[in-house]
Amino acid sequence: MQSVLKVDNVSIRYKFGDFRDIGLKEWTMRKLTHTYRVENFMAVKNVSFELFEGDLLGIIGSNGAGKSTLLKAVTGVMVPTSGSIKTDGRISALLELASGFDGDLTVKENAYLRGAMLGYTRKFMNEAYDQIIEFAELKDFEDRPFKQLSSGMQSRLAFSIASLVQPEILILDEVLSVGDGAFQEKSSKKMMEIIKSGAVTILVSHSVKQIEALCNKVLWLNHGEAVAFGETQGICELYTAFLAGDGNALKEASERYSAPGVNPDTEAAV
Amino acid sequence: MLEKIKRYQFLFSELVKRDFTKKYKRTMLGMAWSILSPLMTLLIMWIVFSNFFGGNMKHYVVYLFAGQLVFGYFTDSTNLSMNALVNNAGIFTKVNVPKYLFLLSQNVSSLINFGLTLLLFFGFAALDGVTFTWKFLCLLYPIACLVTFNIGMGMILSALYVFFRDMQYLWGVITQLLMWMSAIFYTIEGFSYKVQMMFLANPIYLYIRYFRKIVLDGVIPSPGFHLLAAAYALAALAIGTFVYRKYNHEFLYYV
Numbered sequence: 064m065q066s067v068l069k070v071d072n073v074s075i076r077y078k079f080g081d082f083r084d085i086g087l088k089e090w091t092m093r094k095l096t097h098t099y100r101v102e103n104f105m106a107v108k109n110v111s112f113e114l115f116e117g118d119l120l121g122i123i124g125s126n127g128a129g130k131s132t133l134l135k136a137v138t139g140v141m142v143p144t145s146g147s148i149k150t151d152g153r154i155s156a157l158l159e160l161a162s163g164f165d166g167d168l169t170v171k172e173n174a175y176l177r178g179a180m181l182g183y184t185r186k187f188m189n190e191a192y193d194q195i196i197e198f199a200e201l202k203d204f205e206d207r208p209f210k211q212l213s214s215g216m217q218s219r220l221a222f223s224i225a226s227l228v229q230p231e232i233l234i235l236d237e238v239l240s241v242g243d244g245a246f247q248e249k250s251s252k253k254m255m256e257i258i259k260s261g262a263v264t265i266l267v268s269h270s271v272k273q274i275e276a277l278c279n280k281v282l283w284l285n286h287g288e289a290v291a292f293g294e295t296q297g298i299c300e301l302y303t304a305f306l307a308g309d310g311n312a313l314k315e316a317s318e319r320y321s322a323p324g325v326n327p328d329t330e331a332a333v
Numbered sequence: 334m335l336e337k338i339k340r341y342q343f344l345f346s347e348l349v350k351r352d353f354t355k356k357y358k359r360t361m362l363g364m365a366w367s368i369l370s371p372l373m374t375l376l377i378m379w380i381v382f383s384n385f386f387g388g389n390m391k392h393y394v395v396y397l398f399a400g401q402l403v404f405g406y407f408t409d410s411t412n413l414s415m416n417a418l419v420n421n422a423g424i425f426t427k428v429n430v431p432k433y434l435f436l437l438s439q440n441v442s443s444l445i446n447f448g449l450t451l452l453l454f455f456g457f458a459a460l461d462g463v464t465f466t467w468k469f470l471c472l473l474y475p476i477a478c479l480v481t482f483n484i485g486m487g488m489i490l491s492a493l494y495v496f497f498r499d500m501q502y503l504w505g506v507i508t509q510l511l512m513w514m515s516a517i518f519y520t521i522e523g524f525s526y527k528v529q530m531m532f533l534a535n536p537i538y539l540y541i542r543y544f545r546k547i548v549l550d551g552v553i554p555s556p557g558f559h560l561l562a563a564a565y566a567l568a569a570l571a572i573g574t575f576v577y578r579k580y581n582h583e584f585l586y587y588v
Binding site for chain 2: 077078079082085086087088089090138139140141142156163164165167168172175176178179180181182183184185188
């Protein structure tokens with residue numbers, strides 16, 4: 064069977080250090096006095112997995128485990144330092160919904176700009192625009208500057224535009240639902256529809272319950288390394304135990320559900 | 334390439350629209366201001382310098398305007414371009430789109446500005462009694478070079494600005510220096526031959542000179558002059574492209 068997404072032994076280096084927001088003068092001074100420091104660390108280390116049509120992968124792990132970095136590499140915003148990522152089909156990533164909007168533009172202008180960013184065509188946007196505004200419940204606000212909207216309204220708009228994607232590979236970073244009570248229900252229902260229509264979905268969530276309910280595969284990342292990959296139920300149980308402070312859970316998970324990078328069976332298949 | 338253009342056409346036009354709206358803040362005066370401001374600079378320069386330098390020169394206003402036209406476009410374009418990456422960090426750290434789109438969209442508005450100022454320039458030239466000849470068509474050449482040069486410089490500057498946030502001030506100083514070295518309001522005939530040649534090391538001066546040769550002298554510059562003009566433009570573009578390629582995936586660490 065042809066895999067839709069294949070992540071093969073991927074490592075991603077991340078840079079941090081003094082360099083942000085320092086000027087040329089400061090940079091020259093620090094270079095001269097040898098106090099300029101840039102640290103590299105591996106945000107993702109030798110991660111491999113393969114997804115096939117119909118798969119719904121949940122990625123779990125504590126903050127800084129490399130989840131978002133890995134997703135950024137899948138979408139092509141970042142490149143792996145080593146290893147390779149092969150994708151077959153159109154990728155749509157719904158990451159951090161509210162960023163990338165422009166406060167000075169109107170709601171309508173922002174909707175078009177966002178649509179363009181997501182790869183929609185103008186024709187598609189013209190047809191879908193009314194539907195978007197209606198779904199976001201922002202009909203009365205469409206000519207207002209975006210900065211006048213409340214943050215809840217902003218994410219409602221973002222969600223409504225994003226929810227029209229029809230990708231082969233869908234990536235969701237903590238965006239299953241937005242807004243207040245009624246809208247939350249509406250949006251999560253919509254999201255389920257999208258997940259069902261997509262070939263492959265990757266979902267990052269801090270809610271283990273959500274992942275257990277939705278996903279058929281789970282990848283557990285810890286400090287950039289793939290601890291476990293495979294069956295949802297078992298891994299989620301061990302992860303919950305790990306979160307509760309069970310020191311052996313991590314070890315047990317890596318032994319029982321060794322990630323494909325170190326799994327001899329999968330290596331043979333590669 | 335063609336497929337890419339088609340794919341990002343919608344995004345590009347939306348970016349252009351956004352940059353326009355933001356630049357002019359939806360005001361009529363905003364539009365007019367961008368034309369008025371070079372005219373006011375021109376007026377001041379003319380009042381101040383016409384006695385010193387223009388006394389014995391025919392068409393001093395046109396001479397001055399040619400300098401202001403080219404230099405104004407250069408500063409407008411590079412200053413806008415410099416922000417292209419930093420201002421759009423929210424987009425390119427989330428979605429994988431070619432980063433030069435941001436830069437090109439910024440350049441559309443400065444190019445339109447330049448076009449309008451160019452029309453004014455021709456108006457001034459006509460009023461001042463300059464004879465229009467077919468040779469004016471040659472102006473397309475330095476314009477093409479200038480556009481390319483500005484885009485290349487914009488790429489270099491926008492990348493530098495990501496890494497060094499004090500570039501803006503530094504660039505302000507450099508453009509100031511360039512302004513004095515571009516013989517906008519004075520002539521270089523008084524200098525020795527050697528010094529006159531050194532002026533040609535300044536691309537902006539070179540492009541200004543091309544304009545003046547055609548409009549004021551009615552002479553098409555030498556082939557060597559053409560080569561130099563293209564060389565500057567292509568060098569800037571090549572360096573810019575190199576920087577963008579090399580740091581394409583590095584920018585996001587710095588924003």
